Amino acid sequence: MSSLRILLVDDSPTMRRILANSLKHLGYDDIIEAENGREALDKLHAEQFNFIVTDWNMTEMDGLTFVKTVKEESDAAAIPILMVTTRSQQEDVVEAMRAGVNNYIVKPFTPQTLKQKIEAIFAQK
Amino acid sequence: MSTTRCNTPMDSPGSPETNPGWTELEDSIPLFDRVKTLQNLAASISADLPGGHGELVNHFQEELHGLSEAVNHAFNCLTWVISTIHDRRSEWEAKTEGLIRRTEKQLSKVTATTETATHQILDAVENLTSIQANAIQKARELPTLFDQDSEQGSWPTFQSALQQIIAELENAQGNAFQIMDYLQFQDITAQQIEQAYILLGEAEAKLILVTMALRPVAQAALGIRGIGSTYDANTEYAPTEEKQKQIDALFEK
Known part of the structure; x- marks a missing residue:
């Protein structure tokens, strides 16, 4: 079982459940959920996390703004971020990269893709 | 013809095709030409009459001119309303x-x-x-x-x-x-x-x-x-x- 503490951010309860189940299947059991960037920031300020998985399209605060905010905060800036979104236009991906995401998955995804991207992120560390 | 722009607000006037009143209004447009004819006629009568009798005709001619302006304004309004509705509908x-x-x-x-x-x-x-x-x-x-x-x-x-x-x-x-x-x-x-x-x-x-x-x-x-x-x-x-x-x-x- 991995010791990673994961912050999972998505406005769709179904997607959160699918992602959480997929992450648990991969051995990541310590998952805290948030339904938008604002709520995720609150949780990030209250607890320690080693990894963030976030959607892009969300109310209150979207994923891109959330990523930019995290990268501006000295305490959280180093936390690797995986974006999982329906957005697949090249300009969106480039914008996410510039914002600071470490990897990017387009929905609908498979658990294999999720596994590969997480491994790729932590192989770079 | 006057160039006064008609800015009268419309109260859901409908369209020329759906409102039977539009046909009636459009039919009344030649009224402007008839007023013009009357004006010209009054001018001719005034020219034919001797001195003092012409004042009454002149007054009549001025009234006709006012009526002509009013009809002209109504015509402009009508044209504006029709074209606005057509434009809005097409848009x-x-x-x-x-x-x-x-x-x-x-x-x-x-x-x-x-x-x-x-x-x-x-x-x-x-x-x-x-x-x-x-x-x-x-x-x-x-x-x-x-x-x-x-x-x-x-x-x-x-x-x-x-x-x-x-x-x-x-x-x-x-x-x-x-x-x-x-x-x-x-x-x-x-x-x-x-x-x-x-x-x-x-x-x-x-x-x-x-x-x-x-x-x-x-x-x-x-x-x-x-x-x-x-x-x-x-x-x-x-x-x-x-x-x-x-x-x-x-x-x-």
């Missing part, structure tokens, strides 16, 4: 036709996505049921195989059957996870429906704008911003391998 038809088609396309995407995902889920469920049936059958045979192997003092057949059952169960687990992957269609359709809702809101607002009397309501309707979530207008429920490869290439650079 609305052009805009809403596009919006309605886009909404229809968006809703078709939802139907297609739901249909595809439902079939994928049903396929996976059927697979799962078949795997479970095989595993149950093999599990039922285990006691017999165990007894048969016991006579030899080792359990190769029994162990082989057990391995097969484990493999079937792993296969079943894979199918269960596949069902979970397919359920991602809900996130896709939610965004597709959101976009259809926005398009319908725009069509509604433009429809209201056509009726000038309801302009404030239309402006309020134009403020529609969706049912609470953001969406990706390009989202679709389709295999993402190619897209993912392109994204991966960007990250590898």
Whole structure:
């Protein structure tokens, strides 16, 4: 079982459940959920996390703004971020990269893709 | 002819085709020409009459001139109203036709996505049921195989059957996870429906704008911003391998 503490951010309860189940299947059991960037920031300020998985399209605060905010905060800036979104236009991906995401998955995804991207992120560390 | 612009607000006047009153109004336009004729006639009479008698005719001519201006103004108003309605209608038809088609396309995407995902889920469920049936059958045979192997003092057949059952169960687990992957269609359709809702809101607002009397309501309707979530207008429920490869290439650079 991995010791990673994961912050999972998505406005769709179904997607959160699918992602959480997929992450648990991969051995990541310590998952805290948030339904938008604002709520995720609150949780990030209250607890320690080693990894963030976030959607892009969300109310209150979207994923891109959330990523930019995290990268501006000295305490959280180093936390690797995986974006999982329906957005697949090249300009969106480039914008996410510039914002600071470490990897990017387009929905609908498979658990294999999720596994590969997480491994790729932590192989770079 | 006067160039006074008519800014009279309309009270839902309808269109030339739908309001019978329009034909009547359009028929009255030659009245302007008839007033002009009367004016010219009065001028001729005034010229023919001797000195003092001409004053009354002059007064009559001035009144006719005033009437002519009034008719002229009414004519301008009428022309403005007719052309405005035609313009608004054409504009609305052009805009809403596009919006309605886009909404229809968006809703078709939802139907297609739901249909595809439902079939994928049903396929996976059927697979799962078949795997479970095989595993149950093999599990039922285990006691017999165990007894048969016991006579030899080792359990190769029994162990082989057990391995097969484990493999079937792993296969079943894979199918269960596949069902979970397919359920991602809900996130896709939610965004597709959101976009259809926005398009319908725009069509509604433009429809209201056509009726000038309801302009404030239309402006309020134009403020529609969706049912609470953001969406990706390009989202679709389709295999993402190619897209993912392109994204991966960007990250590898």
